[in-house]
Amino acid sequence: MKMVDVSSSNRNSRGDWRPDAPIALAPINVWPLRISNITKWFFGFPGFLWPYNAFWLAVTILTWSYLTPELSTMANLELWWIGLLLARNTALILMLFGGLHLYLYVFKVQGEQHQFTTRPFATNNRKFLFKNQVADNMARTLLSAVPIITGYEIITYWAFANGFLGFFDFGSSQLLFWGWFLILLILAPVIHAIHFYLGHRLLHTKLLYKKVHALHHHNVEIGPWSGLAMHPIEHIIYLSTLTVQWVLAAHPVNALFQLQLAAFYPALAHCGFEKLKIGEKLKIDGGNHFHYLHHKYFECNYGGSLAPLDKWFGTFHDGTKEADQAMRTRIKKQREALR
Numbered sequence: 001m002k003m004v005d006v007s008s009s010n011r012n013s014r015g016d017w018r019p020d021a022p023i024a025l026a027p028i029n030v031w032p033l034r035i036s037n038i039t040k041w042f043f044g045f046p047g048f049l050w051p052y053n054a055f056w057l058a059v060t061i062l063t064w065s066y067l068t069p070e071l072s073t074m075a076n077l078e079l080w081w082i083g084l085l086l087a088r089n090t091a092l093i094l095m096l097f098g099g100l101h102l103y104l105y106v107f108k109v110q111g112e113q114h115q116f117t118t119r120p121f122a123t124n125n126r127k128f129l130f131k132n133q134v135a136d137n138m139a140r141t142l143l144s145a146v147p148i149i150t151g152y153e154i155i156t157y158w159a160f161a162n163g164f165l166g167f168f169d170f171g172s173s174q175l176l177f178w179g180w181f182l183i184l185l186i187l188a189p190v191i192h193a194i195h196f197y198l199g200h201r202l203l204h205t206k207l208l209y210k211k212v213h214a215l216h217h218h219n220v221e222i223g224p225w226s227g228l229a230m231h232p233i234e235h236i237i238y239l240s241t242l243t244v245q246w247v248l249a250a251h252p253v254n255a256l257f258q259l260q261l262a263a264f265y266p267a268l269a270h271c272g273f274e275k276l277k278i279g280e281k282l283k284i285d286g287g288n289h290f291h292y293l294h295h296k297y298f299e300c301n302y303g304g305s306l307a308p309l310d311k312w313f314g315t316f317h318d319g320t321k322e323a324d325q326a327m328r329t330r331i332k333k334q335r336e337a338l339r
Contacts, residue, residue, distance in 0.1 A: 015118035019274055022318035023290050029308035046285050053189055056264060060257040075161035086150045093146055097267045100224040104273060114275040116292050119221050127218045137225035145228040148235040149263050152242050156255045165246055181250045185257060192261050195241040197303030203234060222295055227266025293317050300327050
């Protein structure tokens with residue numbers, strides 16, 4: 001039986017769904033700062049730690065502990081461990097991206113509930129490889145994104161194993177070492193958000209948009225496989241968030257966590273549903289309405305709600321009709337200024 005959207009939010013005649021509440025920035029970006037709100041957001045459910053950042057960190061720890069060769073064995077570039085990393089990353093991507101796609105779009109476990117749009121993925125469209133959006137997205141993810149993710153990982157482990165990374169010398173102080181290690185784990189999502197905004201604005205310049213980033217924007221209706229459906233040059237730019245940890249990391253796990261945040265989060269951010277249903281009662285945050293609006297309107301929400309850069313630079317869209325009008329006014333003024 002088909003599940004209908006029984007939420008109180010609005011779905012228009014084109015099939016677009018708008019949540020009731022406007023998009024809000026994280027409490028760390030709301031002034032005056034309120035410690036109670038920040039504490040609730042940081043430790044609460046859902047919040048900064050739970051469920052997703054804790055889940056991504058658990059995946060990273062399991063990956064490092066059980067699916068990654070000993071660091072010392074990676075001091076020399078050898079095909080056996082390079083192939084192992086490539087196979088492992090392919091399997092993880094298939095499980096996460098493919099699993100979400102099957103859950104939401106093949107088995108349709110929650111029907112259209114909390115889905116941003118009911119319009120189908122593109123078929124018989126020349127913009128996509130094989131004229132099929134999902135097949136195109138899968139191919140670009142598995143044949144471009146995964147090898148580049150693996151390439152960054154290879155460089156990182158090889159450099160750590162040979163002493164080229166891990167510059168901070170904490171001497172014999174385990175407290176300083178593990179303190180810095182934990183600080184970097186907490187800061188990783190913030191680093192990702194800032195890097196994503198800066199890289200995204202770069203990709204929207206004339207130099208890179210038409211030949212590179214436009215490929216990702218072919219995906220107006222988005223699903224999990226859309227997240228990493230990019231040009232290889234965009235994969236290199238987007239995943240270069242890892243390079244911040246080449247300078248800061250106390251341990252390879254810091255670098256792996258930074259990389260896996262960038263690699264795995266797009267499946268969720270592009271899943272096309274604001275909420276994911278688990279059972280009959282539990283609903284957890286799903287897709288990112290903030291980023292969905294960027295795919296829909298193009299000229300807004302270049303970053304994420306964790307870092308207030310869109311707010312600071314006037315490109316923040318909170319999902320309301322008032323924000324629609326403000327965006328149109330801003331674009332009109334920009335075009336008039338270019339005449």
